[in-house]
Amino acid sequence: MSRVLVIAEHDGEALNISTAKSVTCAAAIGGTVDVAVLGHGIDAVAAQADGLEGVNRVLAVNGEHLATPLAVNWADEIVALGADYSHILGPSTTFGRDLMPRVAALFGVNQVSDIMEVTGPTAFRRPIYAGNAIIDVETPADTRVVGTVRTASWKAAASGASAEIERITATSAAAGHTRFVGMEAEGGERPDLQSAPRVVSGGRAFGSEEQFELLYRLADKLGAAAGATRAAVDAGYCPNDMQVGQTGKIIAPDLYIALGISGAIQHITGIKDAGTIVAVNKDPEAPIFEVADIGLVGDLFKVIPELEEALG
Amino acid sequence: MKILVGIKRVVDYNVRVRVLPDGSGVDTDGVKMSVNPFDEIALEEALRLREAGKADEVIVVSIGSDAAQQQLRTGLAMGADRAILVQTDTALQPLSVARVFRALVEREAPGLVLLGKQAIDDDNSQTAQMLSALWGRPQATFASKLVLEGDTATVTREVDAGLETIEIDLPAVVSVDLRLNEPRFVKLPDIMKAKRKPLDVLPFAELGVDIEGDLDIRRFAPPPQREKGIMVEDTATLVQELKNRGLI
Ligand SMILES: Cc1cc2nc3c(=O)[nH]c(=O)nc-3n(C[C@H](O)[C@H](O)[C@H](O)COP(=O)(O)OP(=O)(O)OC[C@H]3O[C@@H](n4cnc5c(N)ncnc54)[C@H](O)[C@@H]3O)c2cc1C
Ligand SMILES: Nc1ncnc2c1ncn2[C@@H]1O[C@H](COP(=O)(O)O)[C@@H](O)[C@H]1O
Numbered sequence: 001m002s003r004v005l006v007i008a009e010h011d012g013e014a015l016n017i018s019t020a021k022s023v024t025c026a027a028a029i030g031g032t033v034d035v036a037v038l039g040h041g042i043d044a045v046a047a048q049a050d051g052l053e054g055v056n057r058v059l060a061v062n063g064e065h066l067a068t069p070l071a072v073n074w075a076d077e078i079v080a081l082g083a084d085y086s087h088i089l090g091p092s093t094t095f096g097r098d099l100m101p102r103v104a105a106l107f108g109v110n111q112v113s114d115i116m117e118v119t120g121p122t123a124f125r126r127p128i129y130a131g132n133a134i135i136d137v138e139t140p141a142d143t144r145v146v147g148t149v150r151t152a153s154w155k156a157a158a159s160g161a162s163a164e165i166e167r168i169t170a171t172s173a174a175a176g177h178t179r180f181v182g183m184e185a186e187g188g189e190r191p192d193l194q195s196a197p198r199v200v201s202g203g204r205a206f207g208s209e210e211q212f213e214l215l216y217r218l219a220d221k222l223g224a225a226a227g228a229t230r231a232a233v234d235a236g237y238c239p240n241d242m243q244v245g246q247t248g249k250i251i252a253p254d255l256y257i258a259l260g261i262s263g264a265i266q267h268i269t270g271i272k273d274a275g276t277i278v279a280v281n282k283d284p285e286a287p288i289f290e291v292a293d294i295g296l297v298g299d300l301f302k303v304i305p306e307l308e309e310a311l312g
Numbered sequence: 313m314k315i316l317v318g319i320k321r322v323v324d325y326n327v328r329v330r331v332l333p334d335g336s337g338v339d340t341d342g343v344k345m346s347v348n349p350f351d352e353i354a355l356e357e358a359l360r361l362r363e364a365g366k367a368d369e370v371i372v373v374s375i376g377s378d379a380a381q382q383q384l385r386t387g388l389a390m391g392a393d394r395a396i397l398v399q400t401d402t403a404l405q406p407l408s409v410a411r412v413f414r415a416l417v418e419r420e421a422p423g424l425v426l427l428g429k430q431a432i433d434d435d436n437s438q439t440a441q442m443l444s445a446l447w448g449r450p451q452a453t454f455a456s457k458l459v460l461e462g463d464t465a466t467v468t469r470e471v472d473a474g475l476e477t478i479e480i481d482l483p484a485v486v487s488v489d490l491r492l493n494e495p496r497f498v499k500l501p502d503i504m505k506a507k508r509k510p511l512d513v514l515p516f517a518e519l520g521v522d523i524e525g526d527l528d529i530r531r532f533a534p535p536p537q538r539e540k541g542i543m544v545e546d547t548a549t550l551v552q553e554l555k556n557r558g559l560i
Contacts, residue, residue: 011473022399034527041556046322046382048318051375070478071441071451072444072450075445075479089557094453094454094469094470094471094472095472097437097453097454098441098451098454098469098471099441100414100441100453101406101436101437101438101441101442101445102441102442102444102445104438104442104443105407105410105441105442105443105445105446106405107436108407108525109407110405110406110438110474110523110524110525110526110527111406111436111438112408112527113436113437113438114435122454123530127395127435127535128433129432129433129435130329130432130435130537131535132328132330132338132534133328133329133331133333133338133383133532133533133535134532134533134534135529135530135531135533136529136530136531137527137528137529137530138527138528138530139528140526140527140528141525143525150357155448156477165414165428167543174384176481177449177450177480177484178451178452178478178479178480178481179479179480180476180478181466181477181479182474182476182477183473183474183475183477184474184475184476185471185473185474186474194472198559203431208539218554221470222461222560230490231490234490234491235332236427239454239474240470240473240474240475240491241470241472241473241474245487246432246435247429247489249432249472254559255554255559255560265328267324272535272538275559276320276554276557276559277538277541278554280552284474289541289543291538291541291543292541293538293541294544294550294553295542295543295544296543296544296545296546296547296550297543298546300400303547303550304358306547306548307547307550310548310551311545311551311560
C-alpha cells in the first residue's frame with residue numbers, strides 16, 4: 001500500500017494553501033497520507049497541518065538550520081524522513097520546485113513535475129509545452145515516487161480533523177556553503193494571488209507604473225488579487241511576484257479579468273483553470289478572446305472607469 | 313574561473329505546439345528550433361561575468377543529437393569560447409542530464425554552472441537542482457540577480473512571495489530566471505567567427521553515465537479546450553453578464 005509524505009510549505013507562522021492542495025492530490029494516490037512540517041519553532045504550523053482532512057500523522061521536524069527553507073538543508077532532512085515512504089510530494093510552487101528535484105536526485109529518481117491528475121498509484125498526468133500537451137507518465141516499478149503537485153488542479157483539503165503530531169528533532173546538519181540573507185516580500189493588503197477567488201490582471205497596455213494604479217483600484221473594488229503579464233513586469237509597471245503564466249504563477253480563480261493582455265500561450269497556461277475568464281482588449285483579433293468566456297473589445301482606459309462606476 | 317552553460321535545443325517559444333493524432337508525441341516536423349530562452353539568459357550572464365573579468369572561459373554544453381550543434385553555434389556566436397556536444401539520439405530525462413553535467417564538471421572543474429530555470433519543452437525544472445545534489449555543491453534557483461565577489465556569490469531569487477537573497481560559496485549551480493538580463497543579439501560577423509571556434513563532439517557512451525529511473529511516457533494528448541465564450545458590446549452588458557452568472 002502507498003505511504004505518501006507531503007512536504008508542507010509555510011512561512012514559519014502559517015501553512016501555505018499549497019499544502020492543503022497537495023494533501024488532496026496525495027489522497028488521490030490512495031494509502032496513508034502524512035505531512036512533514038520542517039522548520040524552527042513550528043508548533044503553530046504543525047497544528048494547522050494536523051487539522052487537514054485526510055491526514056494520518058504530522059511529522060513536526062525542528063532544527064535551527066531549517067528555519068528558512070533552504071533546499072540544501074531541507075532535502076537532506078527529507079531524505080532521512082522519506083525512507084519509509086513510497087511517495088514524497090511537494091507543491092509546484094517556487095518552494096517545491098526548488099526543493100523536490102533535489103530530493104528526487106538524492107533518491108536517484110526523476111521527478112514527476114506538476115501533477116494535474118492521478119490515474120493510478122504510479123501513474124500521473126502532467127502538462128508540457130506550456131500546457132499545449134498533456135502527457136500520461138508512469139514511474140518505474142519499485143522506485144520511490146517524488147513529485148510536485150500542480151496546485152491549480154487541486155482543491156484544498158478541508159480543515160477540522162485532528163491528526164496525531166509527532167515531534168522530531170532534526171538529524172541533518174546545516175550545509176555551511178549556503179546562507180540565507182533575506183527576503184523582500186512585496187505583498188501588500190491585497191488578497192494572495194494564488195488563492196484569491198477573483199483576480200484582475202493587467203498587461204503592457206497600461207503603459208506605466210502610475211497607470212497600473214487603475215488596475216489596483218479596480219481590484220480593490222472587487223476584493224480581487226492583482227496579477228500581470230511578463231511584459232508588464234519587465235517594463236517595471238509592477239512587481240515580479242504578480243506575474244501569471246508558464247514562468248510565473250499558475251492560478252485557478254473563479255473569476256479572472258484580463259485587461260490589455262494579448263493572450264500569449266505563456267500567459268494563457270497560467271489561467272487555463274480559471275472558472276470564468278473576462279478579456280478587455282482594443283484589438284478584436286487578440287488571441288486572448290479565443291479563451292475568454294466573456295470578451296469586450298474596448299479601450300481599458302475607458303472601460304475601467306465605467307466598471308468602477310457600475311460596481312458602485 | 314570557467315563557467316559551464318547548458319544550452320538545450322527546444323521548439324521555439326513562438327510555435328504553437330500540436331500533439332500528433334496518434335498520441336505518440338508532438339509535431340516537430342519542420343518546426344522552428346531554438347536555444348531554450350532561459351539558456352540564452354544563462355549564457356548572457358556568463359559572458360557578462362567574463363567581460364567583467366570575473367571569469368576566463370565560457371563553455372556551452374548541449375546534450376542531444378547532432379542537430380543541437382546549430383544551437384551551440386548560436387552560443388558561440390553570442391560569445392562563448394568553446395562548445396561541447398554530448399551526442400546522443402536518446403532524449404534524456406533530467407536525472408541523466410544532471411549526471412552528464414556531473415561528469416563534465418569532473419573534467420572541466422568549473423567555478424560556476426549556469427542553467428536555465430526550466431526547459432520550455434518538458435517544463436521539468438529539475439536539472440540544476442539535481443546537479444547540485446549530485447555534486448554536493450550549493451544551488452541557487454530562479455536567479456534574477458547574481459553578484460560574484462571572490463569565492464562567493466550573492467543571488468537574488470524570484471520566489472512566489474517576492475525576492476529572496478542567499479549567499480553561496482563557489483563552485484555552485486545557478487538556475488536563471490527571465491529578469492536576470494536581456495540577451496544580446498548576434499551580429500553577422502560573430503556568426504562567421506563562431507564557425508572557427510572549437511566544438512567538441514563527445515559520444516554519450518564515453519561519459520560512463522547510466523540511464524536509469526526514466527519515467528515512461530505513455531501518451532500525449534491535446535489539452536482540454538475551454539468552451540467558446542461570448543462577446544459583449546459594452547461595459548454595462550459585461551457587468552450585467554457577470555451579475556447573471558453570480559460572479560459579482
Ligand atoms: C520563456 C518565456 C516565458 C514567458 N513566461 C511568461 C509568463 O509567465 N507570463 C506572461 O504573461 N508572459 C510570459 N512570457 C511572455 C509572453 O510571450 C508575452 O510576451 C507576454 O505575455 C505579453 O504580455 P502583454 O499581453 O502584456 O503584452 P502584449 O503582447 O504587448 O499585449 C498588449 C495587448 O494590449 C492591447 N492594448 C493596447 N492598448 C490597449 C488599450 N488602451 N485598451 C485595451 N487593450 C489595449 C493590445 O491590443 C495587445 O493585445 C514568456 C515568454 C517567454 C519567451
Ligand atoms: N539536453 C540538454 N542539454 C543541455 N542543457 C540542458 C539539457 N536539458 C536540460 N538542460 C539545462 O537544464 C535546464 C533546466 O532543464 P529542465 O530541468 O529539463 O527543465 C535547461 O534550461 C538547460 O540549461
